[in-house]
Amino acid sequence: MTDLSFFHTPTSVAVIGASDNPDKIGGRPITYMTSLDYAGALYPVNPTRPTVQGLQAYPAVEDLPEVPDVAVVAVAGQAAVEAVGTCARLGVRGCVVMSSGFGETPDADGRRQQEEMLRAARETGMRIVGPNTQGLADFGSGAVLGFSTMFTEQPPADGPVAVVSQSGAMCSVPYGMLRRRGIGVRYAHATGNDADVSAAELAASVVADPDIRLLILYLEDIRSPAAVEELADVAARRGVPVVALSGGRSAGGQRAAASHTGALANETRVVDAFFERLGIWRARNSADLTAAVDLYLQEGARPAAGGGLAIVSNSGAICVLAADAAADHDLRLATFTRETRDGLVAALPAFAATANPVDVTAALMTDSTLFGKVLPVIGADPGVDACVIGIPVAGRGYDIPAIAADVSVFARDSGVPTAVAIAQPEVGEVFRAEGLAVFDDEDTAVASLSQVIRHAELTTAAAGRPRLSDRRPGASVSTLDEADSLDLLAGLGISTVAATRCRDVEATVAAFEARGGVPVVVKGCTSAVTHKSDLGLVRLGLADAEQVAAATADVLDIMARNDVTGGVLVAPMVRGALEVMVGAHLDPVFGPVVVLGAGGTAVEIAPDVRVLLPPFTADEARAAVASLRMAPLLGPVRGEEAADVDAWVDMAMRLGEEMVRPGSAVVSVDVNPVMLRRGAGAGATAVDAVVLAGDGATS
Amino acid sequence: MTDLSFFHTPTSVAVIGASDNPDKIGGRPITYMTSLDYAGALYPVNPTRPTVQGLQAYPAVEDLPEVPDVAVVAVAGQAAVEAVGTCARLGVRGCVVMSSGFGETPDADGRRQQEEMLRAARETGMRIVGPNTQGLADFGSGAVLGFSTMFTEQPPADGPVAVVSQSGAMCSVPYGMLRRRGIGVRYAHATGNDADVSAAELAASVVADPDIRLLILYLEDIRSPAAVEELADVAARRGVPVVALSGGRSAGGQRAAASHTGALANETRVVDAFFERLGIWRARNSADLTAAVDLYLQEGARPAAGGGLAIVSNSGAICVLAADAAADHDLRLATFTRETRDGLVAALPAFAATANPVDVTAALMTDSTLFGKVLPVIGADPGVDACVIGIPVAGRGYDIPAIAADVSVFARDSGVPTAVAIAQPEVGEVFRAEGLAVFDDEDTAVASLSQVIRHAELTTAAAGRPRLSDRRPGASVSTLDEADSLDLLAGLGISTVAATRCRDVEATVAAFEARGGVPVVVKGCTSAVTHKSDLGLVRLGLADAEQVAAATADVLDIMARNDVTGGVLVAPMVRGALEVMVGAHLDPVFGPVVVLGAGGTAVEIAPDVRVLLPPFTADEARAAVASLRMAPLLGPVRGEEAADVDAWVDMAMRLGEEMVRPGSAVVSVDVNPVMLRRGAGAGATAVDAVVLAGDGATS
Secondary structure, three states, X not given: OOOOHHHOOOOEEEXXXXXXXXXXXXXXXXXXXXXXXXXXXXXXXXXXXXXXXXXEOEOOHHHOOOOOOEEEEOOOHHHHHHHHHHHHHHOOOEEEEOOOOOOOOOOHHHHHHHHHHHHHHHHHOOEEEOOXXXXXXXXXXXXXXXXXXXXXXXXXXXXXXXXXEOOOHHHHHHHHHHHHOOOOEEEEEEOOOOOOOOHHHHHXXXXXXXXXXXXXXXXXXXXXXXXXXXXHHHHXXXXXXXXXXXXXXXXXXXXXXXXXXXXXXXXXHHHHHHHHHHOOEEXXXXXXXXXXXXXXXXXXXXXXXXXXXXXXEOOHHHHHHHHHHHHHOOOOEOOOOHHHHHHHHHHOOOOOEOOOOEEOOHHHHOOOOHHHHHHHHHHOOOOEEEEEEEOOOOOOOOOHHHHHHHHHHHHHHHOOOEEEEOOOHHHHHHHHHOOOXXXXXXXXXXXXXXXXXXXXXXXXXXXXXXXXXXOOOOOOEEEOOHHHHHHHHHHOOOOEOOOEEEOOHHHHHHHHHHOOOOOEEEEEEOOOOOOHXXXXXXXXXXXXXXXXXXXXXXXHHHHHHOOOOOEEEEEEOOOOOEEEEEEEEEEOOOEEEEEEEEOOOHHHHOOOEEEEOOOOOHHHHHHHHHOOOOHHHHOOEOOEOOEOHHHHHHHHHHHHHHHHOOOOOEEEEEEEEEEEOEOOOOOEEEOOEEEEEEOOOOO | OOOOHHHOOOOEEEEEOOOOOOOOOOOHHHHHHHHOOOOOEEEEEOOOOOEEOOEEOEOOHHHOOOOOOEEEEOOOHHXXXXXXXXXXXXXXXXXXXXXXXXXXXXXXXXXHHHHHHHHHHHHHOOEEEOOOOOEXXXXXXXXXXXXXXXXXXXXXXXXXXXXXXXXOHHHHHHHHHHHHOOOOEEEEEEOOOOOOOOHHHHHHHHHOOOOOOEEEEEEOOOOOHHHHHHHHHHHHHHOOOEEEEEOOOOHHHHHHHHHHHOOOOOOHHHHHHHHHHHOOEEEOOHHHHHXXXXXXXXXXXXXXXXXXXXXXXXXXXXXXXXXXHHHHOOOOEOOOOHHHHHHHHHHOOOOOEOOOOEEOOHHHHOOOOHHHHHHHHHHOOOOEEEEEEEOOOOOOOOOHHHHHHHHHHHHHHHOOOEEEEOOOHHHHHHHHHOOOEEEOOHHHHHHHHHHHHHHHHHHHHHOOOOOOOOOOOOOOEEEOOHHHXXXXXXXXXXXXXXXXXXXXXXXXXXXXXXXXXXXXXXXXXXXXXXXXXXXXXXXXXXXOHHHHHHHHHHHHHHHHHOXXXXXXXXXXXXXXXEEEEEEEEEEOOOEEEEEEEEOOOHHHHOOOEEEEOOOOOHHHHHHHHHOOOOHHHHOOOOOOOOEOHHHHHHHHHHHHHHHHOOOOOEEEEEEEEEEEOEOOOOOEEEOOEEEEEEOOOOO
16 A cells, blocks of 8 residues: 555645635635644745745745645646646655646646646656645644635544545535534545545545544545555454445436546446445435444444344334334344343333333433333343434433433443434433434434444455456457357356257258257347347247248348348247346446346346446355345245256356456356246256457357 | 314313423423413312412312313323313313323223223213323414423424324424424424324314414324325315324334324325325425425425426535435436526636536635526526525635525525525524525435425325225125136126136046147136145146146145145136236225236235225326336337236226225235236236125125
8 A cells, every 4th residue: 555644644734825815725724734733844835925824935845945745736727737847846745736627627728737747746756636626634633735614614623533535525524514513533635636646545544544443435436446445455454434425326416526526437336336345335425424423433332243123212103213214224123032021111100112112101201210220121131232212302301411321321331332313402412422322313313223233244244355356358349149149158157048050941940840849939140230129030939840930031031131141040948937137247447247137128127136246256146136126036936946046146156257267358248038947956048148259259 | 174273272271180390291281371371261270289380270170260161181090081071071172181091001991091081072072182192282372282391492483384293202303393493383283092183183173274384294093094185185275285204114113103102003005005195295204204394385486397406516526416316316407508508607617517517616615606696597497497506515715695695586586496405504594594495415405305396296196086985894704716706807897817617627628628729727716725836726838638637636636635625727828928916905994995016926025016095097097007116117128019008007997996886895806917918909817816705796
């Protein structure tokens, strides 16, 4: 891992384009570093002023008493390019280029200028953050190489969370959320265009900091999967959970990202698979990024070990709604033991509910000790692995500090991950001050508990997975026809339908008869047509020689009329099986990708597919199959055995192995349908396939 | 509609069990009514004190100088029963019984006491709210017949919103949320066990108030659909949107609701269909209940007319994330006209994004007029029907009041429903003070816009729908065997498979041969076995007389060994069609229900179904089909025509008509599979069916 720590703890900082005005982007870094007692040397560079914000100013970087460790570039356009060039020449280690108007614009000049900066930096090994960045902030060292307004609005405090973001706003927003909740943030880094240093690379350096316990990451594209893998490795080694939001899941979002940070569109499903593979939690929106932070930081909470959720409230409705939320977020309710039930009956009024959920009722208004009585009983139940406590109404008449203390003792003593749902902010503050994880409502509380539990499972599953292979398609690619595609698959050890390639009517009739007269399909065999049915090139269920002859003549005629060359394929009808699909292709960023899912025409119009990034294990492929919407259809259903999922998984494994095999010419494979039979060992058969391969693959 | 307005604006109130302590449930109503200057007479009833909270107290209700309009009952158990009896005898119009320990407990005494109160009330026409209720509050009249702590924590202010809830907490929580956001609430009613007055009945009376513009409703069960229909009628007449949360969507939630308010479990899918039918928006959790309130109350906003969403932000990332949120919440992005694009280019810095989403960039920090320049251009675009404005970072250096004023002018002048996403509460306050709808993050903002747009569509579609018919199953019900079931369907004009009922091998072989030897299925025909395949009673694809004979002998043998009587059914195999299902049953609460969806074994293990409440129109049934997950499979797909959905819809209509036909003996119908063919007019055939009918239906 490249050492980027000089960006966090520079020994000296020059601000090029330093401003006396603390509200200009060239003024903010100086204001922040001064007020935070940054211990290194701070050099304002401004040719027009002797001092800037009370500090001695210098006309140019060359005039500084030393070569600064890092320079902040707050001048625009060509001046920025020149400043970067000078810094590189002088031996500055890193530049943070805040100015915009470079690679993120459609403007050719701006793009050229960005390239020029990169070239200058590469020549001397200088690193660049940006351009078009809000900049970096390390509240451990006080080095604020950025201009975010949020640091004025929500004063900083050092702490265990790091925020790294391609976007300035999505650095400031999580920072602000966390600070408003009293949580300390050490790093608030924004990287902008990621022309040189990427957000992931910087994040890896940040996560290596032994004081960091959680990383919040915002990306608009992933150009180098290897950098994210490196980050995930460091995070896994240190046990730091990573919560990432990757903007641009939709077509509209991708268009916006392109003009924001010049982002490339990543395929959403591939990013999902990639993050899951690395044990990174994918947030869906900005609120998601920080929603569960309190739970991630909860001290002494033991990991959930497959037990259930306990729900306790002074409101029956919150009991109801939290149980609904548990179902929505896939958490099982704990079933209490006999001892627990007895203990609760002894502790509570007669009209309270003593099963799970536990409703201590509005009696809490007159007896503030109720939580203190019931929680130890619940904490001792071996089946309880998480707890949500809902207090929707409290205030006058309630001893809130005593209740908060009781809940806090419970969370600490039991080690049960505990989320408290409190609708009144002023009540919530009392619980937060006790170190508890407090949420605005029952749904967010349960969703966050579910997140930390699932995330821990994800991280465990990710441990030890090999890195992605990186292989790119060859320059010259051609589509194989169906017969060649099936042959290629058969060569990989994949079971394919016994198809015969024929040139004319006599040959197809002979092929039909050679099979003993079982019904066959006749298809045009050509790589020139993708949707053969649309042209009438697929004839199913031909049961006698006449039908076969007529269909062959028809198909050959249609092909001739459409100037399509090629023969026809005769294959037996495969029935009594589930139609599934398996495919593979080379993603431009992530390399080889295997896809499996429901087959037939469904895949185009209502896709039910999962993506796997090879190398993957058979267990991982089975887990992907199990998470399909169609999964229930694969099990043993009324009167029928379970489908032979292993045969399907085997196909996916073989495709994955081929895609990462050095020297393979296969660029993409689409096998649809695969006919998957029911019964252990019943197997699966590839019935139709299209393979794209680099030249030479068919030989 | 029964007049319940005396509960809101009673001329006089007695509090039975009045307490001098303002933190006891018998003290709170007096404290609240005194401080809110309730204008009617207020009579504390307490046999042990001459005064209560400075007011003259009376030993018993009988001693009051007048018969009070309404009595609040704050005494427990048998004392409450006696108080209710006395009130009824004296001619009190309504009692609010706050005490718990009655119908919501498993305790037989408590349940009996609730019945006793009801009997006494019915004798004289007195109405009861509760028992086990937090009580009612009308902040227009100052009549607070309840004890919620929240009214102390968040002082009341009269306004256009009404909250009616079975649960006390789910009355207080939305009330508190709204008041914290400065929104006035006139009614905050909780009804508890709904032993007499139901939440829906009370809500209908509240919505009739001409000052009410929005109803927030929390229910734990629906016992009388008619009361909810009445409420929806009044709301529709007055144009008041209704947002309802019905707790107990999950099994765990239903268990909790049973012990909370004694709620019966409603079937979630039926409740969804019922609310949709009435134009009521179903919230998923407590936060959902109030999330979109600002938008519902936005003055002068024109209804969205099928146009698109415009996104404007000073952050590119928020542009990206809001576009992703629009995709998540089914809102289309607007495509700007040439004029709009030109206008934006003229107004913005060169590096800003002028397509939709519009990124005015961090340049807002130095030019606070940017929103004022671009918004009128966007508002004039005819394709813009909703707008989300994201300002994730602002503060020092920004002229926030000027920006807020510009946004407010835009929202008012354009009439475009506008949601502002602001992460900093102190900045949000400035916008809220301008009357704008402010949200914490882009996802909630977009979700709420989507909600009000979809809700308006729902309400429009609901207008003029007939009420539900109410019919209950007869006492004696029997299951028809497959042959009788199919015959009954045929009698309803539904196309069924041509099945022949046979007693022995000779008859099945004859039936096979009479069909010209096409492949058939042989099935045991008995009402005694539900899952015939599991027993081996279904034999498919029998292609010659020997196979038919062997299968028949087998099936009859298995039936004999299992002591199952009945014959066998011979029917042609139906192939080349989609397997769908249609069914109907009598819901214990909502009456006749029709279900349609994906068929085959899928319906049991991964249900993809929609519920319709008859009477419904063919258009409504087609819309239900279109909302199925399987819907894309029904359209014209590669090489095949669209499925004959009209034939399927026709079956659903015929079932619906039968279910509501007076005198029909049909209790439930399950037709699965229906073989649905492709091609206009190709039709659909019922292949298997089970009918439950009251006695006499088979004749």
